[in-house]
Amino acid sequence: MAGTLNVLFIGDIVSQLGRRAVQQVVAKLRKQESLDLVIANIENLAHGKGITKGTLAEIQNIGIDAFTTGNHVWAQPEGKELLAEAKNQIIRPANYPPNVPGRGYCIIKVKTKKVLLINLIGRVFMKLDYDDPFRKFDEILKEAPKHDEVIVDFHAEATSEKVAFAWYAAGRASLVVGTHTHIPTADAELLSKHKLGYVTDVGMVGPKDSILGVQKDEIIEAFLTQLPVKHKMVETGDIVFNSVLAKLKNHQSIQIKRIDMIIEGR
Numbered sequence: 001m002a003g004t005l006n007v008l009f010i011g012d013i014v015s016q017l018g019r020r021a022v023q024q025v026v027a028k029l030r031k032q033e034s035l036d037l038v039i040a041n042i043e044n045l046a047h048g049k050g051i052t053k054g055t056l057a058e059i060q061n062i063g064i065d066a067f068t069t070g071n072h073v074w075a076q077p078e079g080k081e082l083l084a085e086a087k088n089q090i091i092r093p094a095n096y097p098p099n100v101p102g103r104g105y106c107i108i109k110v111k112t113k114k115v116l117l118i119n120l121i122g123r124v125f126m127k128l129d130y131d132d133p134f135r136k137f138d139e140i141l142k143e144a145p146k147h148d149e150v151i152v153d154f155h156a157e158a159t160s161e162k163v164a165f166a167w168y169a170a171g172r173a174s175l176v177v178g179t180h181t182h183i184p185t186a187d188a189e190l191l192s193k194h195k196l197g198y199v200t201d202v203g204m205v206g207p208k209d210s211i212l213g214v215q216k217d218e219i220i221e222a223f224l225t226q227l228p229v230k231h232k233m234v235e236t237g238d239i240v241f242n243s244v245l246a247k248l249k250n251h252q253s254i255q256i257k258r259i260d261m262i263i264e265g266r
Helices: 015-032 053-059 071-075 079-084 133-143 159-169 216-225
Strands: 005-010 037-041 066-068 105-110 113-121 149-155 175-179 189-191 196-199 204-207 239-249 252-263
Touching (some): 005 015, 005 113, 005 149, 015 053, 015 204, 071 079, 113 133, 133 149, 133 159, 149 159, 159 196, 175 239, 196 239
Parallel strands (some): 149 175, 196 252
Antiparallel strands (some): 105 113, 239 252
């Protein structure tokens, strides 16, 4: 369809298995779905938390155009440096304090269109006191260069905060996707007359038989004992791939659907 952008947003890529999955799947999906733009959240890329030069290099040339993150992106020492390099096309939540390294939004040129990609982080049930993501969204729309479509990764715990933000952005954003919980939600939809593409959480790309990518026994032990445990990532087995595909046109989504699959492990 003329003037339409086919956009795939991939859920949090978790550790080695997540990186392996996108290496296998992204190029095929680009061809199969005639994708114009692929975006992925990579805050858990390096062994479950943060990003490194090596892990980023594994997924930079496989067909992903831009990367969003979240609160875990700072877990590796190299994260600040990677975020500061604009060529990496990585953004972090815009509502961190002004002196934090990196950018909270970027403009991506796709065909003849310019897509404004924004990363925000929620405040409900989060440990730190971030700036207001709603007001930050307003500020970005005022200061950002001219654009044709707006995509927001709203990285948050609370479903109510994500839904509230989606309605707040309706009519001004083309697509709002939730990330952070690693659990895919079944509410991919177009919101009302505004035709805002929305999903509360995209999910993750990572170990299927795990607890959010982490080995099950350690997490169960933590619940039973209420004592801290070291998180160990699952490194073998089947991999879950969660994503959403949205068709954008004239500052709206005209269609949104989930693309989920299980990739057999080695």
